[in-house]
Amino acid sequence: MPRFAANLSMLYTELPFLDRFAAAAADGFEAVEYLFPYEHAPADLAARLRDHGLEQVLFNTPPGDWAAGERGLACLPGRETDFRDAVAKALDYAQALDCPRIHLMAGLVPEGRTRDELRPLYIDNLRRAAEMAAQAGREVLIEPINTRDIPGFFLNRQDEAHAIVQAVGAPNLKVQMDLYHCQIVEGDVATKIRQYLTTGRVGHFQIAGVPGRHEPDVGELHYPYLFDVIDEVAAQCGWQGWVGCEYRPARGAVPGGTSDGLGWMRR
Ligand SMILES: O=C(O)C(=O)[C@@H](O)CO
Numbered sequence: 001m002p003r004f005a006a007n008l009s010m011l012y013t014e015l016p017f018l019d020r021f022a023a024a025a026a027d028g029f030e031a032v033e034y035l036f037p038y039e040h041a042p043a044d045l046a047a048r049l050r051d052h053g054l055e056q057v058l059f060n061t062p063p064g065d066w067a068a069g070e071r072g073l074a075c076l077p078g079r080e081t082d083f084r085d086a087v088a089k090a091l092d093y094a095q096a097l098d099c100p101r102i103h104l105m106a107g108l109v110p111e112g113r114t115r116d117e118l119r120p121l122y123i124d125n126l127r128r129a130a131e132m133a134a135q136a137g138r139e140v141l142i143e144p145i146n147t148r149d150i151p152g153f154f155l156n157r158q159d160e161a162h163a164i165v166q167a168v169g170a171p172n173l174k175v176q177m178d179l180y181h182c183q184i185v186e187g188d189v190a191t192k193i194r195q196y197l198t199t200g201r202v203g204h205f206q207i208a209g210v211p212g213r214h215e216p217d218v219g220e221l222h223y224p225y226l227f228d229v230i231d232e233v234a235a236q237c238g239w240q241g242w243v244g245c246e247y248r249p250a251r252g253a254v255p256g257g258t259s260d261g262l263g264w265m266r267r
């Protein structure tokens with residue numbers, strides 16, 4: 001089986017955020033990821049990781065003004081300084097949390113602009129972010145996201161993401177391959193795992209059932225098969241990354257709602 005990380009932004013939401021670390025460890029997780037750490041002091045987060053023997057394996061750069069609808073800054077004209085400040089802030093947290101990788105959210109295509117127009121700016125921003133991260137000894141990731149969950153999101157497909165990674169040409173820039181988004185946008189998921197994991201350019205996986213984004217054993221994707229494919233290819237190419245459990249438990253934010261739904265992992 002691959003190594004699973006609990007996504008603390010989506011799992012254990014019946015608990016206050018800082019209590020979710022203990023809950024994840026009690027359920028057998030050895031690693032966590034989440035969207036944003038910035039409401040908490042790095043020292044408080046580091047203490048939770050240490051106290052519960054957990055690794056921090058991923059989080060996102062600040063996405064801009066989330067409440068106003070922003071979903072990342074990397075493709076936005078005129079926001080280059082904000083983007084670099086966001087990367088710098090994320091790298092400070094990554095250092096404190098000993099987290100090896102951060103996700104650079106691309107952002108929404110602004111009204112009246114096209115993806116083709118924004119591509120050079122996105123590539124420049126990623127190149128600069130990869131340089132900053134390399135100096136700090138970290139990886140940076142980009143993630144294709146489906147436009148039903150985030151309408152207007154700049155990056156949607158695995159092939160686009162891998163073309164961007166090649167265009168940037170930085171060894172520490174990789175793709176965050178979220179199989180939930182991959183299935184919704186393009187399908188043929190097992191073949192794409194084989195195609196892309198062998199390139200050495202997949203830095204992290206995420207999973208959820210499709211279409212409900214609930215437990216991986218609910219929905220149209222057969223994850224036991226996909227986990228075998230990941231294991232097989234990882235053994236061939238030496239990949240040693242994590243699979244983030246980024247789903248909303250079907251029972252919702254009720255006591256035991258996450259733990260009771262982990263049968264898929266125990267099996
Ligand atoms: O929505 C997803 O999928 C994610 O991985 C979030 O981190 C959005 O950045």
Ligand SMILES: [Mg+2]
Nearest residue numbers: 143178206246
């Ligand atoms: Mg994801």
